[in-house]
Amino acid sequence: MIDFKNMNRRRFMGLAGMTAASSLMLPQFGRPAYGATPLAAVKxxxxxxxxxxVGPISxxxxxxxxHQGLEAVKAAFPKAKYLEVENIPFSADCTRIYRQMVSDGANMIISTSNYGDLIYExxxxxxxxxxxxxxxxxxxDNLSYYYIQHWFPTYVAGVAAGLLSKTGxxxxxxxxxxxxxxxxxNAFLMGARTxxxxxxxxTVVINSWFDPQGAKQAGTALIDNGCDFLFGIMDEAAYLQVAQERGVWAAMWNTDIRRYGPDAYVTSIVLDWNQYYVDQVRKRLAGEWTGGEGTLLPMGKGIDRDAWGAKVPAEVAAKADAVRDRILNEGFNPFVGEIKDIDGNVRVKAGETMTPEALYTWDWSIEGVSGLKV
Structure with a gap:
């Protein structure tokens, strides 16, 4: 059985006590001394x-x-051979696919989503x-993980949402x-509530990363219930199209897809893996790559907000960007207590800063969030 709670492929994850422009290395939470010896160099x-x-490159x-990151690697190292498999399922087929890559001579395998034991085998x-x-x-020794600090640009988008929403x-x-x-x-609502x-x-959970029909239905239901700003974590533009049709605002994830709803589009949490992948492959070829690392790409170097939508008022963009500037340039970290969960229990005490591990594994909702349960 797949443990969806730990299948957080993004999945999305912050560094308390570090600025968004700080080191890419996630502090190791009591980790052993993995990766002491680099893997051998490869021509x-x-x-x-x-x-x-996990999905289609289209x-x-x-x-x-x-896939854009892979293309950047190909451009940097054109003599290497590349294997690429789309739509890898969360099943024994996943293990077979990665075993085949090893059989085909792979020196480095990059899984762009979390498959847990299916790949550890x-x-x-x-x-x-x-x-x-x-x-x-x-x-x-031969395994590392990586992710992006998505909560910072999400918080910034939340500030914009709070300013743009008329209903709250x-x-x-x-x-x-x-x-x-x-x-x-949580980060989105925390930004809005400032x-x-x-x-x-x-929230409406549709149990898929890519389901245009499900996302369309969810977006429609949310608007029918009075929501005038939509956000989400889908790999397609369905709820943006709904927002465009219904005359409400929307923020997206992954890439700039404003053409599907130019009037509704506020921004997107955009990803850029290119330089990170090139750096990792370069280390592997040079005999400098070591395992045992956990890396989070910071805002401005792997993840950020997209350019503001054409209809976003200048004063809204300026206020949200002032928060972004504080995060980037002043080390502002908004994830500080007191923070209560939906039952009113204090989860983060007053003055306490959420740790990187807490942000990375956040599995409870703050007050004001509804519809999301494990």
């Missing part, structure tokens, strides 16, 4: 690099962004192959009840 012409994706979303046996798992939760009712189209979604909904303390966020 570019002998290298085989494998990429495995999704214009999550998988497309990782392979990495544990192929100790001379470098494995990287996006939004993973395990490290070994915000809506969120959720994929699964996973940490990325809990963190995203300008509208009465704002609320209603």
């Amino acid at each position: 570019e012409e002998d290298a085989v690099i494998g990429f495995g994706h 999704d214009e979303g999550w998988t497309w962004s990782h 392979v990495s544990d046996r192929a100790t001379d192959v470098a494995f990287m798992e996006c939004d993973g939760h395990r490290k070994a 009712k915000l809506g969120y189209v959720a994929s699964f009840p996973v940490p990325a979604v809990f963190c995203g909904t 300008v509208n303390p009465e704002a609320t966020l209603q």
Whole structure:
């Protein structure tokens, strides 16, 4: 059975006590001394690099962004051989696919989503192959994980939402009840409440990362319930199209897809893996790559807000960007207590800063968020 709570492929994840422009290295939470010895160097012409994706590269979303990273690697190292598999399921087929990559001579395998034990069965046996798992939760001598600090640009988008919403009712189209979604909904509402303390966020979980029909129905239901700003974590533009048709605002995820709703589009939480992937492959070829790392790409270097939509008032953009500037340039971290959950229990005490581990594994909703349960 797949544990969706730990399948947080983004999944989405912050660094308390670090600025968004700080080191890319996630502090190791009591980790052993993994990766003490780098894996052996590989000549570019002998290298085989494998990429495995959860979705289609044509999704214009999550998988497309990782495919762009692969294209950047190909441009940097044209003599290497590349393996790329789309739509890898959460089943034994996943393990077979990664085993085949190893059989095909892969020196480095990059899983652009979290597959947990399905991939660890392979990495544990192929100790001379470098494995990287996006939004993973395990490290070994030949295994590292990486992700993005999505909560910071999401908080900025929340500030804009709080300023733009007339009803104070915000809506969120959720994929699964996973940490990325809990963190995203919480960060979004926290940003909105800095300008509208009465704002609320209603979520609809559709149990898919890519389901245009489900996302359309969810967006419609949220608007029918009074929400005048939609946000979400989908790999397609369905709820943006609904927002365009219904005359409400929307913020998106992954890429710039404003053409599907130019009047409704506020911004997107945009991803850029290109330089990170090039750097990791370069280290692998040079014999400098070590496992046992957990890396979070910071705002401005892997994730950020997109350019504001054409209809966003200049004063709204300026106020939201003032918060972004504080995060980037002053080390502002908004994830400080007191923070209560939906039952009114204090989860983060007054003055206490949420740790990187807490943000990365956030699995509870703050006051004001409804409809999201594990």
